[in-house]
Amino acid sequence: MREIIATDTAPAAIGTYSQAVKCGQTVYLSGQIPLDPATGQIVEGAIEVHIRRVFDNLRALCVAAGGDLAHIAKLNVFLTDLGHFGEVNRIMAEYFQAPYPARAALGVAALPRAAQVEMDAIVVLD
Numbered sequence: 001m002r003e004i005i006a007t008d009t010a011p012a013a014i015g016t017y018s019q020a021v022k023c024g025q026t027v028y029l030s031g032q033i034p035l036d037p038a039t040g041q042i043v044e045g046a047i048e049v050h051i052r053r054v055f056d057n058l059r060a061l062c063v064a065a066g067g068d069l070a071h072i073a074k075l076n077v078f079l080t081d082l083g084h085f086g087e088v089n090r091i092m093a094e095y096f097q098a099p100y101p102a103r104a105a106l107g108v109a110a111l112p113r114a115a116q117v118e119m120d121a122i123v124v125l126d
Contacts, residue, residue, distance in 0.1 A: 007064035010057045011035035014112065020061045020123075027065040027123040031078070032057040033115035042113055047084050048091060054119050055095045067125045072101040074122040081116065082107040088117070 005020035005027065013019055013030065020029045034043045034050035035057070043053045055069070062068050077088055085105055092100075101121070111118045 005061060005065045007060055009037055009064065010060035011037045011040060014040075020065055022065055025125045027062075027067070027071075027125065029058060029061045029121040029123060031112075031118045031120040032061070033112055033118045035113075042115060047087055047116055050115070050117050051084075051088055051091045054117055055091065058119060058121055059095070062121075062123055065123060065125065067123055069095055070097070071123045071125055072096075072121045073124045075101045075103045076120050077103065077105040078108045078111060078118040079105065079116065080108060080111060084116065 001023070003022040004018045005022055007019065010019055011032070017030050020027050032054050034053035035041065036043050036053065037057070037060070043049055058072070059069050062071060079085065079088070088105065
């Protein structure tokens, strides 16, 4: 049985998808780009601001599903410039504590709305 997770504390879906889908104790978070949930626009500022906004959006979805970032089992990071990988690591250390989730980081040619970073995740609730 699938349960759709929706919250106004994370950006609304901008396509034919749900913000998150819960199947049993597993929650699949849709890709998050650095959209401000209040305006639906990409946040302004340096890449650090964008990365933080993405983590904040992921956290909002985790909370809406009944968990938090510590429940993320798998994190996927998509960057249009892999030169920003160090910033992702540095900022991720502020949002997560060991044991860290499994993770993949991929360089991509482009992301929706010309975003520089996107992340999706799989959450496993207790």
